[in-house]
Amino acid sequence: KNEVEQSPQNLTAQEGEFITINCSYSVGISALHWLQQHPGGGIVSLFMLSSGKKKHGRLIATINIQEKHSSLHITASHPRDSAVYICAVRSLRGGGADGLTFGKGTHLIIQP
Amino acid sequence: EADIYQTPRYLVIGTGKKITLECSQTMGHDKMYWYQQDPGMELHLIHYSYGVNSTEKGDLSSESTVSRIRTEHFPLTLESARPSHTSQYLCASSAGTGVAGELFFGEGSRLTVL
Numbered sequence: 001k002n003e004v005e006q007s008p009q010n011l012t013a014q015e016g017e018f019i020t021i022n023c024s025y026s027v028g029i030s031a032l033h034w035l036q037q038h039p040g041g042g043i044v045s046l047f048m049l050s051s052g053k054k055k056h057g058r059l060i061a062t063i064n065i066q067e068k069h070s071s072l073h074i075t076a077s078h079p080r081d082s083a084v085y086i087c088a089v090r091s092l093r094g095g096g097a098d099g100l101t102f103g104k105g106t107h108l109i110i111q112p
Numbered sequence: 113e114a115d116i117y118q119t120p121r122y123l124v125i126g127t128g129k130k131i132t133l134e135c136s137q138t139m140g141h142d143k144m145y146w147y148q149q150d151p152g153m154e155l156h157l158i159h160y161s162y163g164v165n166s167t168e169k170g171d172l173s174s175e176s177t178v179s180r181i182r183t184e185h186f187p188l189t190l191e192s193a194r195p196s197h198t199s200q201y202l203c204a205s206s207a208g209t210g211v212a213g214e215l216f217f218g219e220g221s222r223l224t225v226l
Binding site: 004031033035040041042043044045048086088090100102103104105 | 152217218
């Protein structure tokens with residue numbers, strides 16, 4: 001079982017809808033990353049958080065350390081938001097490359 | 113915008129060829145990583161480096177090798193490519209952990225071995 005589970009795996013929505021992507025993890029962490037991967041393959045870091053909530057434009061990320069859960073929200077979704085969203089956690093136990101473990105990603109399609 | 117670059121973006125080669133995937137960053141980051149990603153699957157760490165002359169193997173066994181002679185440069189080499197090496201290879205860097213742990217990724221190198 002992967003230490004990082006994302007849901008849903010695939011999500012298709014209409015432009016303007018409010019989007020929520022969830023990430024659950026099973027280990028103690030020092031930080032959680034939300035990443036965005038476009039069809040070309042490149043990955044962009046959206047958020048890095050260890051507590052509370054962060055907002056950037058139409059994107060909001062929240063984390064509940066006690067429940068080992070994080071959510072990524074997109075308000076007023078747009079077709080350009082179509083991408084794969086990846087959750088990654090940095091484990092407290094460390095290990096190779098600072099103990100980073102990645103989820104399989106959520107494939108989001110926003111239709112006009 | 114991230115200052116981390118990978119070349120080539122796409123490469124199609126025959127079995128047995130030697131290939132080198134280049135990765136360079138201009139941010140002065142000590143930590144650099146190579147990940148392998150198959151379509152629809154998660155990223156798997158194959159190599160990482162915490163600084164010059166420091167390289168370690170990652171969680172996923174790989175026949176590739178890496179070197180870190182300069183801070184900004186972290187190339188990955190396959191001495192004899194095979195079809196099983198067909199995948200996307202992503203390079204990343206970070207300044208450290210904690211608040212300095214933001215990850216910066218290159219655009220990826222998509223390798224096809226015939």
